[in-house]
Amino acid sequence: MEELRGKAYVYACILVLIVTIFSIVYFIAVRGLSPFLSDGVGIGEMLFGKTWAPDADVPLYGALPFLFGSFSTSLLAALIAAPLGFCASIFMTEIMPKLGKTVLQPAIELLAGIPSVVYGFVGLSVIVPFLRDTFPGQGIGILAGGIVLSIMILPTVTTISTDALRSLPSGLKEGSYALGATRWQTISRIVLPTMLPSLLTGIVLGIARAFGEALAVQMVIGNAPHIPGSLFESASTLTSIITLSMGNTTLGSPHNNALWSLALFLLIMTFVFVFIVRLLERRAVR
Amino acid sequence: MKKSMTLLMTVVLGLTLAACGSNNGNNANGAASPSESASASPSASAPASESPSPSAEKLTGSILATGSSALQPLVEQVAQKFMAEEEYSGITVQVQGGGSGTGLTQVSDGQADIGNSDIFAEEKFKDADAPKAAELVDHQVAVVGMAAVAHPEVGVDNLTKQQLVDIFTGKITNWKDVGGADQEIVIINRPSSSGTRKTFETYALGTTTEDLPGSIQQDSSGTVHKLVAETPGAISYLALSYLDDKIQVLKYDGVEPTVENITTGKFPVWAYEHMYTKGEPNPVVKAFLDYMMSEEVQNTDVTELNFIPVTSMQIVRDIDGNITQK
Numbered sequence: 001m002e003e004l005r006g007k008a009y010v011y012a013c014i015l016v017l018i019v020t021i022f023s024i025v026y027f028i029a030v031r032g033l034s035p036f037l038s039d040g041v042g043i044g045e046m047l048f049g050k051t052w053a054p055d056a057d058v059p060l061y062g063a064l065p066f067l068f069g070s071f072s073t074s075l076l077a078a079l080i081a082a083p084l085g086f087c088a089s090i091f092m093t094e095i096m097p098k099l100g101k102t103v104l105q106p107a108i109e110l111l112a113g114i115p116s117v118v119y120g121f122v123g124l125s126v127i128v129p130f131l132r133d134t135f136p137g138q139g140i141g142i143l144a145g146g147i148v149l150s151i152m153i154l155p156t157v158t159t160i161s162t163d164a165l166r167s168l169p170s171g172l173k174e175g176s177y178a179l180g181a182t183r184w185q186t187i188s189r190i191v192l193p194t195m196l197p198s199l200l201t202g203i204v205l206g207i208a209r210a211f212g213e214a215l216a217v218q219m220v221i222g223n224a225p226h227i228p229g230s231l232f233e234s235a236s237t238l239t240s241i242i243t244l245s246m247g248n249t250t251l252g253s254p255h256n257n258a259l260w261s262l263a264l265f266l267l268i269m270t271f272v273f274v275f276i277v278r279l280l281e282r283r284a285v286r
Numbered sequence: 287m288k289k290s291m292t293l294l295m296t297v298v299l300g301l302t303l304a305a306c307g308s309n310n311g312n313n314a315n316g317a318a319s320p321s322e323s324a325s326a327s328p329s330a331s332a333p334a335s336e337s338p339s340p341s342a343e344k345l346t347g348s349i350l351a352t353g354s355s356a357l358q359p360l361v362e363q364v365a366q367k368f369m370a371e372e373e374y375s376g377i378t379v380q381v382q383g384g385g386s387g388t389g390l391t392q393v394s395d396g397q398a399d400i401g402n403s404d405i406f407a408e409e410k411f412k413d414a415d416a417p418k419a420a421e422l423v424d425h426q427v428a429v430v431g432m433a434a435v436a437h438p439e440v441g442v443d444n445l446t447k448q449q450l451v452d453i454f455t456g457k458i459t460n461w462k463d464v465g466g467a468d469q470e471i472v473i474i475n476r477p478s479s480s481g482t483r484k485t486f487e488t489y490a491l492g493t494t495t496e497d498l499p500g501s502i503q504q505d506s507s508g509t510v511h512k513l514v515a516e517t518p519g520a521i522s523y524l525a526l527s528y529l530d531d532k533i534q535v536l537k538y539d540g541v542e543p544t545v546e547n548i549t550t551g552k553f554p555v556w557a558y559e560h561m562y563t564k565g566e567p568n569p570v571v572k573a574f575l576d577y578m579m580s581e582e583v584q585n586t587d588v589t590e591l592n593f594i595p596v597t598s599m600q601i602v603r604d605i606d607g608n609i610t611q612k
Contacts, residue, residue: 055478138472138517140502223503234502244505247385248479250410255479
């Protein structure tokens, strides 16, 4: 009886989960495909068009600037966060484990709990003015977005690489030291190559998170629907344009459907990231 | 491998089904197919239902008003007062934001009783959706004025209509060309779907503008205010309630953006705040809308939140911008 009850409960939960996920995919897909199926927008037109003017007399739905913005801010964030996260995890496991465990790790994990609107506001109040005074331009743009995102994905990258470091076979390091290698030689020649797949997993998950982050980026990137000429010029991401316009458009209008298409693209990208992580995990096992 | 295959199959299946579904269900241009409304979250409160009993004349029911975030604070404040009245204690009013488009969609689909909007429904429901606008009844509850604003150090306090047009279309890019400091102009705009932007374009510029490269777009008035106050050379536009001494308010063709100038029709940049109902409102909703339009609310809550009472307007403007004296 106990057995049965437990089993039924687990199965019910799984069913709810599957139905939920499927409904979300289905809903976004129905809305997101309608521009191509009923509003007469070409897929190529949307993916490679450079002009986004859905409210013009002749509406244009070129989403290339948003794709460019999303990819460039996420990759930039990963570029900044990867070395920071990796060095933090080395520090916490190899150099000063005690301090790392008691102070640094909780501090970094705390970053994950801060609401994104706070990140956006801090970015707008601190990072943007700093960039504005240091570089030409308004301070907003891809660099500001990348910096804010890098701080947001730091916990993801750090936690995963720390776990990987802690689970390293102990014989590896001892063997290296026994052969007379210094600590830095051990870290750079043994530890880093061994944990590279896990580190990459952390980075990909970080990029996935950065890719889907909306509010914080929207506040600091500027949101002009154009491919920017520099890192300090107003740009847009898929998420920022969705958050800006979704509430102002009526459900079922071509403009609103086009926004759902962008959401669908985000969803597909998330699947791609999940696949990449799977591949990396398989390599790590070997 | 097996796991990834299952995942892939799920996605493909979902997409295929969706493609078929949207073929059948979307011919009516976004008419929700049953499966969609099932997956969309149903609104928290059912449309107002009444239980009229012959003995008690007290109205009971619930009202859901959603939409414009600009109008939200006013509706919320009035709703609180309304529910505190002895006479209406049987009615609960819920107010949500989400933007004018959301409000109009939800009231049109019957998910909300009242849709709050910054612009006329006819301006949102276009072409194939036009019949949806015809079903809605407009209740204009307040007027919101808007002024062009700039960073305090641009050295300009007045712009003509033509100068504004030239700035917002990118013809003029430096403040010195309009008699100000030698400072590059930074346009801080609203997204092209925004009702605030539409009002500004229609009544201040008289033309639609494109999103220029290098311009900044923000949807929230608070963020716009912050950016204008801090970004050298910034220009934007804000509702009167956001004007303060941190930003330079710009006169329009020499006319100050004051309540008086708006009510007399001297200052043209303003818009009605609308509360739409689908068809004529039921007694419960009507009680709330009447309360909204009562002298007391119009002259206290409305002015307190820096809106202009509809009752004090000496002119009436229709959707095409034709102005008649009251």
